[in-house]
Amino acid sequence: MVSPIISDAIRTMPKAELHLHIEGTLEPELAYELAERNKVELPFAGLEDLRQRYHFTNLQSFLDLYYELMNVLRTADDFKDLVLAYLSKAHEQGVVRSEIFFDPQVHVENGIDIDTVLDGLLAGTLLGRERYGISCGLIPCIVRDMPVQSAEEIVDALAPRASELLGLGLDSAEVGYPPELFGDVFARAREIGLHLVAHAGEEGPAEYVSQAVHDLKVERVDHGIRSVEDAELLNTIQERGIALTCCPLSNLKLKVVNDLDELPLQRLIDSGVSITVNSDDPAYFGGYIADNYDALAELGFTLPQLAQLAENSLHAAFVDDDERDGMLKAFSLWAQTHKDLLV
Ligand SMILES: [Zn+2]
Numbered sequence: 001m002v003s004p005i006i007s008d009a010i011r012t013m014p015k016a017e018l019h020l021h022i023e024g025t026l027e028p029e030l031a032y033e034l035a036e037r038n039k040v041e042l043p044f045a046g047l048e049d050l051r052q053r054y055h056f057t058n059l060q061s062f063l064d065l066y067y068e069l070m071n072v073l074r075t076a077d078d079f080k081d082l083v084l085a086y087l088s089k090a091h092e093q094g095v096v097r098s099e100i101f102f103d104p105q106v107h108v109e110n111g112i113d114i115d116t117v118l119d120g121l122l123a124g125t126l127l128g129r130e131r132y133g134i135s136c137g138l139i140p141c142i143v144r145d146m147p148v149q150s151a152e153e154i155v156d157a158l159a160p161r162a163s164e165l166l167g168l169g170l171d172s173a174e175v176g177y178p179p180e181l182f183g184d185v186f187a188r189a190r191e192i193g194l195h196l197v198a199h200a201g202e203e204g205p206a207e208y209v210s211q212a213v214h215d216l217k218v219e220r221v222d223h224g225i226r227s228v229e230d231a232e233l234l235n236t237i238q239e240r241g242i243a244l245t246c247c248p249l250s251n252l253k254l255k256v257v258n259d260l261d262e263l264p265l266q267r268l269i270d271s272g273v274s275i276t277v278n279s280d281d282p283a284y285f286g287g288y289i290a291d292n293y294d295a296l297a298e299l300g301f302t303l304p305q306l307a308q309l310a311e312n313s314l315h316a317a318f319v320d321d322d323e324r325d326g327m328l329k330a331f332s333l334w335a336q337t338h339k340d341l342l343v
Helices: 004-012 028-038 047-053 059-072 076-092 104-109 114-132 148-164 179-191 206-214 225-229 231-239 248-253 265-270 289-299 303-316 321-337
Strands: 015-021 095-102 135-143 167-171 195-200 220-223 243-246 275-277
Touching (some): 015 243, 015 289, 028 047, 028 059, 028 076, 076 095, 095 114, 095 167, 095 321, 104 114, 104 148, 114 135, 114 148, 135 148, 135 195, 148 179, 167 179, 179 195, 179 206, 195 206, 206 220, 206 225, 206 231, 225 231, 265 275, 275 303
Parallel strands (some): 095 135, 135 167, 195 220, 220 243, 243 275
């Protein structure tokens, strides 16, 4: 168990969350509330049954539930409420900046207008900033196991509102859907001024990370842990200052590793790569961001080491210099008040 003093320090440490799917923050209670509000029939015996299903057994049972529950999101208010519920938890866990993923293709397939999705998410982030002081950006993700043409269409649909978005990402089932399929889609996203990120090297090989870096020209890699298998790739990642957004509890829950100490985080850190800690789909994976830091503390990471990872996240966020300076000042202040724990 992590001592309460360290756990409290982790929760007040200013940090950015850079790998978070908003649909993955849908807790069972809110899923039922939204289903009732929208008269969506859920195929479960009730709230308790749904709670049990959150203890899924493999990737496919997770994805089945994940996409099933996205059906309860129908109106702009639903998306706004989902963002606010997440930000209230993120605030308690020391998040000062959140760059939020969402899957527009799935919502459009569910019959929701893309503007409804965006309006709701943006309203949530604006209110969240007022209520919790968290600055946010939105990163729509291409669902890589849907047809490439659908990816092209969604980027066209998002283009008129590109100024309201932060970037473009790539997510969902990795193996069999290499990043190189999406070179044109990402080139177009770059043209319309979006930052670029992609999931790669979670279950897929280091070669997929290499494609994300070279073919898609991403600025961060989501997960990316299998980069550790390719020394030349690690050099490139380190030289280009590409951060990896790692998600320990997600890797454990989805059985990417059987035990957290199998994660190559220390080897990646030792190779000079910028590692950050994130929660991925926290409602499903047993913890929000500080719970992920706690898990690393239990593995033996010290508070100074964890503080370095939090500081990495502030450097890896897509913010302007003024905002970054403000976040780093808040971080320095925290370090000052916790200096006895940081020696
Ligand atoms: Zn993810």
